[in-house]
Amino acid sequence: MDGTQAELQAQGALDGVRVIDFGHVLAGPFCTMQLAALGAEVIKVETRARPDEQRAHRGDGVADDLEGNSNFFEVNLSKKSCSINLSTEEGRELAKRLVATADIVLENMRPGVMAKLGLDYSALREVKPDIIMLSLSGFGGTGPLKRYAAYNPCFTSVGGVSHLTGYAEKKPNTMTNSGGDARAGTAAVFAALMALTVRRQTGRGQYIDSSSCEVINSMIGDQMMDYAMNRRSPKRHGNSDAHLAPHNVYRCKGEDEWISIAVATDGEWQGLAAAMGNPDWAADPALSTASGRKAAEARLDALVGEWCAGLGYVEAMHLLQSHGVAAMPSFKAEDLFSDPHVRETGAVAEVDHPVLGRRTTIAPVLRMSRTPARIYGTAPRLAADNSYVFGELLSLPEEEIRRLEDAKVIW
Amino acid sequence: MTDALDLKVVELAEFVAGPYCGKLLSDFGAEVIKVERPGIGDRARHLGPFAGDGPDPEASGTFLYLNTNKKSVALDIETEEGRALFRQLVADADVLIEDRAPGELAAMGLGYDDLAALNPGLVMVSITPFGQTGPYAGFRAEHLNLYHASGQGYLLPMWAINLDVPPCQGPGYLGLYDGGMAGATAALAALFWRGNGGTGQHVDISVQHAMMHLERSQLRRYVDDGKSPNRTGKGRLLESLVECKGGEYAVVILSSQRQWEGLWRAMGKPAWGMEPPFDTQKGRSDNYHELRKRLADWAITVTQDELFHAVQAEGSAAAPILTAEGVFRSEQFRGRGHFTEIGHPVAGTLEYVAQPTKLSDFDPGPKRPAPLLGADTEAVLGQAPAGRPELSHTGAI
Structure with missing residues (x-):
C-alpha cells in the first residue's frame, strides 16, 4: 500500500459510518468503493451460491477463480466481504441484523427483488428506523419501464448521451461499456452524503430510488434546454464547438497520436500563432476574431493539422501550453499510468492483491487536505471478513456460525 | 412542510464545473450565493441556447440550468473593496466553491490559508482542470481537452472502423459535470467530518483525475495486458x-x-x-x-x-x-418527476431536468429560477452605507 505515515494517521471523513453493500456488477460497487475511500466501513454481502458477476465472468466466459478478476478488483477496493445466502430465511434474518448496525444500505438488484427477499426499505427501517437506503437501477424502481432490462448502453441511449456522442456525419455512439454505470455509482455517493447531511439535521433516514438514465441525463441537462426553449434537439458534433475554432484534435507524428486544441479567446489565438512561429497565413486579419476563425474553420483545421503533424503530442502540448493555449494529448491508458503529472499528484497508486499481485490503479479522486480519500486495502476475497462480521459484529457463538456454515446460510 | 438545508455556500465559479457543484447543493435547499463579475457575469450567461436565438445574458439555457435556486451578488474581487466584501461573505460560510487558476486567489490574499484564518470551519472546494499541484497545474483546458487528457476521449467513438477515425470528446460538457459532482461530494464529506468534531479543510478537485477514475474499468485493461484499449475493436455481439x-x-x-x-x-x-x-x-x-x-x-x-x-x-x-425530444416525451422520465417547471422573469416558464436524486423524506420546497445578474447584491451585502459609494460600483447592475 502506498501512503506516507502522516496520511495513514489522517482520519477519514466518514470514519464511524457503516455501509451494508448488496451491490453487484458495476454501479453499486462503484458507489460503495468511494464511500470506503472516504473512511466508511463497507461490508459487502455476497454468496458463493450466486457470486458477483464481476468475480465470476470475464469478457469471454466464466472464470474458474472467483478471486482473480481485475474488474472486480477495480470496483471493490477497501471493502470487507461476508458471505450470506439470501435465498435462505436465516440468511435474510442475518442480513437484517447486519443492517440494524449500519447507517447506509445500498443495492442494485432489479427493482422488486429486495421486496421479494423481505429486505426492502419498509422492512429495513423496522430494524433501523433512521437507515439510509439507496436502490440503483437502470430505469428506476417506479414507472412503466421499471421491469425493463437496462445495461450500460441502454441507459446511455435512453439518457440522451448516445445521441450526442460521436461525429455529426456518423451514427450515434453508446460510449464505453462502463461510463454510465460509473456515473450512476458516483452520483449515488453524492446521494448517500446528502442523506447523511439531512439525517444529521433532521434525525430522519431516507430512501433513494436512483435511475441511471436520469442521472446521466441530468449531467447533460444544459443540452436539454434548447428543446425546453425552442423545441429543438441538439445534435452530436464530434470535437467541434458551436462558436470556437480551432477546436479539434489533430494528428501528431507518433503512432495514433492526437492532440486536442481549443482556442477560446483572441489572446489564445495569438498564442497559437506564436507557438507555430507566426506563419504568414496566421496574420490574416479575418482570423483575429472568434467569428472570423469559426468561419474559416476548415482552412484553419488543415493548416493547424499540418503543423501538428511534425510534432510528437507531448512535445506539442508543452509548446502550446507555454504559449497559453489549451492543448492536451488524447492520452492512452499507457500514457496516463506513466504521466509525470498523474504520478506526481498521486492520481495512480499501487495495490497488492493476493492473486493479481501488485497492480497499478487509479487512486480515489477526493483530495481533501485533512481527510484525504484513499485506498485502505485491496479488494476482499469472498467471505474474507466472516469472523469479524458474524463473530464480533453480530456476536454469534462459534458453534452457531459453524451450524450456519453447514446449512449453507453463511455461504 | 419543507426543509431547507442548513448550509451557506459561496460560489466563485463560472461556466459548468463549479456551478454544477453549487447547483447540487442549492437544489437541496442550501443557500448558495454566486459571486459574479459586475456587468459581465458567468461565462455561461453568454453561451445560450437562447429562446428564439436572441442573445440575452439573463436567458442562456446553459446558465439557467446550472444555477437554479441560487442567489447572485455582483462583486468585483479585483478591487480592494470587493475583496473586503468577499471576505465578509466567506467569514460565516460553510463552503466556498472556486474555480480560479491555482494560486490566483492566494495572490489576491484570498487563498485557503487567508480564508481559514477568518473562518476555520470553512470547507474550500477548488475545482480546476488538473488540480492545485503538479506539472500541469497551470495548464489550460476546455472540456474538449479534458475529455482527451483523461483517457476517455481516446476510447471514443466506440466502434470506430479504424484508427483513421480521430478520437472524440464525449457529449455536452459531461466531463465538467464529473468535476462538479466530485466537488459537491467532497464538500458534504468534509462537512460531515466537521460535524463530528473536525475542522474546515481545503478540497482540491482535478477534473482530469475525476474523469480518469470514472473510466477505470476500461483503463485497467492496460494494466492487465500492457495494451492500451482504443476506440476500435468494440463492434461485437454484446x-x-x-x-x-x-x-x-x-x-x-x-x-x-x-x-x-x-x-x-x-x-x-x-x-x-x-x-x-x-x-x-x-x-x-x-x-x-x-x-x-x-x-x-x-x-x-x-x-x-x-x-x-x-x-x-x-x-x-x-x-x-x-x-432531447425523445427524452421529454418519455413516459418513464415524466412519470418519475424527471422534469420540473420553473418560471423565470426573462426566460419565462420552462421545463428543466430535475435532480435525479430524490430523498423520500426531505422536501426542499418550491424551485427558484437562476438569478438575474446581481439580483441579490443588496439583500446579501446590505444597503450601501453612506460614504461607501464603491458598494454601488461593485453592486447590482
Whole structure:
C-alpha cells in the first residue's frame, strides 16, 4: 500500500459510518468503493451460491477463480466481504441484523427483488428506523419501464448521451461499456452524503430510488434546454464547438497520436500563432476574431493539422501550453499510468492483491487536505471478513456460525 | 412542510464545473450565493441556447440550468473593496466553491490559508482542470481537452472502423459535470467530518483525475495486458447499433443465449435464428458481421419504439437512442418527476431536468429560477452605507 505515515494517521471523513453493500456488477460497487475511500466501513454481502458477476465472468466466459478478476478488483477496493445466502430465511434474518448496525444500505438488484427477499426499505427501517437506503437501477424502481432490462448502453441511449456522442456525419455512439454505470455509482455517493447531511439535521433516514438514465441525463441537462426553449434537439458534433475554432484534435507524428486544441479567446489565438512561429497565413486579419476563425474553420483545421503533424503530442502540448493555449494529448491508458503529472499528484497508486499481485490503479479522486480519500486495502476475497462480521459484529457463538456454515446460510 | 438545508455556500465559479457543484447543493435547499463579475457575469450567461436565438445574458439555457435556486451578488474581487466584501461573505460560510487558476486567489490574499484564518470551519472546494499541484497545474483546458487528457476521449467513438477515425470528446460538457459532482461530494464529506468534531479543510478537485477514475474499468485493461484499449475493436455481439424505420436508432444487447431467444421471438422467429451458425453464442460471435446485417434488415422494418418494447417484452434487452425530444416525451422520465417547471422573469416558464436524486423524506420546497445578474447584491451585502459609494460600483447592475 502506498501512503506516507502522516496520511495513514489522517482520519477519514466518514470514519464511524457503516455501509451494508448488496451491490453487484458495476454501479453499486462503484458507489460503495468511494464511500470506503472516504473512511466508511463497507461490508459487502455476497454468496458463493450466486457470486458477483464481476468475480465470476470475464469478457469471454466464466472464470474458474472467483478471486482473480481485475474488474472486480477495480470496483471493490477497501471493502470487507461476508458471505450470506439470501435465498435462505436465516440468511435474510442475518442480513437484517447486519443492517440494524449500519447507517447506509445500498443495492442494485432489479427493482422488486429486495421486496421479494423481505429486505426492502419498509422492512429495513423496522430494524433501523433512521437507515439510509439507496436502490440503483437502470430505469428506476417506479414507472412503466421499471421491469425493463437496462445495461450500460441502454441507459446511455435512453439518457440522451448516445445521441450526442460521436461525429455529426456518423451514427450515434453508446460510449464505453462502463461510463454510465460509473456515473450512476458516483452520483449515488453524492446521494448517500446528502442523506447523511439531512439525517444529521433532521434525525430522519431516507430512501433513494436512483435511475441511471436520469442521472446521466441530468449531467447533460444544459443540452436539454434548447428543446425546453425552442423545441429543438441538439445534435452530436464530434470535437467541434458551436462558436470556437480551432477546436479539434489533430494528428501528431507518433503512432495514433492526437492532440486536442481549443482556442477560446483572441489572446489564445495569438498564442497559437506564436507557438507555430507566426506563419504568414496566421496574420490574416479575418482570423483575429472568434467569428472570423469559426468561419474559416476548415482552412484553419488543415493548416493547424499540418503543423501538428511534425510534432510528437507531448512535445506539442508543452509548446502550446507555454504559449497559453489549451492543448492536451488524447492520452492512452499507457500514457496516463506513466504521466509525470498523474504520478506526481498521486492520481495512480499501487495495490497488492493476493492473486493479481501488485497492480497499478487509479487512486480515489477526493483530495481533501485533512481527510484525504484513499485506498485502505485491496479488494476482499469472498467471505474474507466472516469472523469479524458474524463473530464480533453480530456476536454469534462459534458453534452457531459453524451450524450456519453447514446449512449453507453463511455461504 | 419543507426543509431547507442548513448550509451557506459561496460560489466563485463560472461556466459548468463549479456551478454544477453549487447547483447540487442549492437544489437541496442550501443557500448558495454566486459571486459574479459586475456587468459581465458567468461565462455561461453568454453561451445560450437562447429562446428564439436572441442573445440575452439573463436567458442562456446553459446558465439557467446550472444555477437554479441560487442567489447572485455582483462583486468585483479585483478591487480592494470587493475583496473586503468577499471576505465578509466567506467569514460565516460553510463552503466556498472556486474555480480560479491555482494560486490566483492566494495572490489576491484570498487563498485557503487567508480564508481559514477568518473562518476555520470553512470547507474550500477548488475545482480546476488538473488540480492545485503538479506539472500541469497551470495548464489550460476546455472540456474538449479534458475529455482527451483523461483517457476517455481516446476510447471514443466506440466502434470506430479504424484508427483513421480521430478520437472524440464525449457529449455536452459531461466531463465538467464529473468535476462538479466530485466537488459537491467532497464538500458534504468534509462537512460531515466537521460535524463530528473536525475542522474546515481545503478540497482540491482535478477534473482530469475525476474523469480518469470514472473510466477505470476500461483503463485497467492496460494494466492487465500492457495494451492500451482504443476506440476500435468494440463492434461485437454484446451490443449492436441498428437503424429503425424513420431513421431513429436503437441498441440491441446480446450477452447470452436467453437474450438471443428473446430477441429472436421479437423478430418473429425467423428460421435461420435457430439454425447453425446463429443458434449458439459462439456461432453468432464468429459470424457477427452477417448477424448484424440481418438484425439491421429487421430493425429497419420497425420503429424505434416498437423494437424497444417488443424486445423487452420477450425478456431481452434493447433501448432506443433518444434525442432531447425523445427524452421529454418519455413516459418513464415524466412519470418519475424527471422534469420540473420553473418560471423565470426573462426566460419565462420552462421545463428543466430535475435532480435525479430524490430523498423520500426531505422536501426542499418550491424551485427558484437562476438569478438575474446581481439580483441579490443588496439583500446579501446590505444597503450601501453612506460614504461607501464603491458598494454601488461593485453592486447590482
